[in-house]
Amino acid sequence: MRSFKNILYVFEPSIAQETNIIRAVSLAHSNQAHLAIIDVIPEQTVGSISTDLTEALISKRWNMLESLISSYTNVHDVDIEVxxxxxxLEVIRAVLRNNYDLVIKGAENPDWMMHLFGSDDMHLLRKCPCPIWLMKPQEKANYDCIVAAFDFDPDDQNQSLLNQQILDLANSLALSEFAELHLVHAWDVPEIEFVRGWINEPDTTTIREIDAERARHQAGMDALIKKLRDRLGAEAYSYLSPQVHLPMGSARKTIPALLKAVRADLIVMGTIARTGIPGFIIGNTAEAILDQLECSVLAVKPAGFVTPVTLLC
Structure with missing residues (x-):
């Protein structure tokens, strides 16, 4: 099972913090992990003031964070960074400096947008090298439903490793939260409409094409489920009893619809499919799904992802 050993919590002043901090402290405690909290003062806030005033402002924010977490330090030690x-940028640099393996942050949820995630959230989803857990405002103390979303490419070993990482995270959280676990992979046959235009027996051929494609995607999901059963053991797998969904259609439509139908509290998903390209942006499908989310998200990068953000000399 996946466990975290070095967790960074990002203070987000635009939302209530209590439930999110409790979850971060609880996760760190159960994993026996190091936990730190970071606050970032915008540059424009200190741009026109003296060094002494800047240091005073940093000290004030540090004291505020210390007061915020004081009721939790009897459970788990928390380091503070301002x-x-x-x-x-500062969050990602902290990850690079200290090798954090998870970033937790409340979603910005700006009032002027009809979206859950704000600008910093989307930058982190694109560029943070470790998993990032963005929690919606008014987060529940315990999750009832967790969804893991997968993609399959038999020729891409990195995709297989990413799927395994998503699966490990989702089932570990479902077990610890006593939550329902749903596994989903959306598939499509976009070339079917083109085939219909030139074949003599469109119905027969279309059915054959769809059945073959469905079988290919079903085989990928079956292999993933077998890995989960083997890792958990029969008894634990039976207790977890994950529900499997293999909808036909565009992932950007079917996955958000499924999340609403099952009243998901969290989706665990990959955000980038290609590796080795610094700063490679979120794929169109992942971006479209994220844009429609009403639940929290735990976003995972593939092995080999390189962030375009660098440490300052």
Whole structure:
């Protein structure tokens, strides 16, 4: 099972913090992990003030964080860091400096947008090298339903490793939260409409094509489920009893619809399919899904992902 050993919590002043901090402390405690909290003061806030005033402001914010977490330090020690700069850049630099293996942050949920995630959130989803857990405002103390979303490419070993990482995270959380686990893979046959235009027996051929494609995707999901059963053992797998969904259609439509239908509290998903390209943006499908989310998200990068953000000299 996947466990975390070095967790970074990002203070987000635009939302209530209590439930999110409790979850971060609880996760760190159960994993026996190091936990730190970071606050980033925008550069424009200190741009016109003296060094002494800047240091005073940093000290004030540090004391505020210390007061915020004081009621939890009897459960778990929490380190504090206050930086000046651009939030997503300083968070990623902290990850690079200290090798954090999970970032937890409340979603910005800006009032002027009809979306859950704000600018810093999207930058982190694109560029943070470790998994990032963005929690919606008014987060529940315990999850009832967790969804893991997969993609399959038999020629891409990195995709298989990413799927395994998603599966490990989702089933570990479902077991610890006593939550329902749903496994989903959306598939499509977009070339079917083109085939219909030139074949003599469109219905027969279409059915054959769809059945073959469905079988290919079903085989990928079956292999993933077998890995989960083998890792958990028969008894634990039976207790977890994951529900499997293999909808036909565009993932950007079928996955958000499924999340609403099952009243998902969290989706665990990959955000980038290609590796070795620094700063490679979120794929169109993942971006479209994220844009429609009403639940929290735990986003995972593939092995070999390289962030375009670098440490300052």
């Amino acid at each position: 930086r000046v700069g651009t939030k997503f």
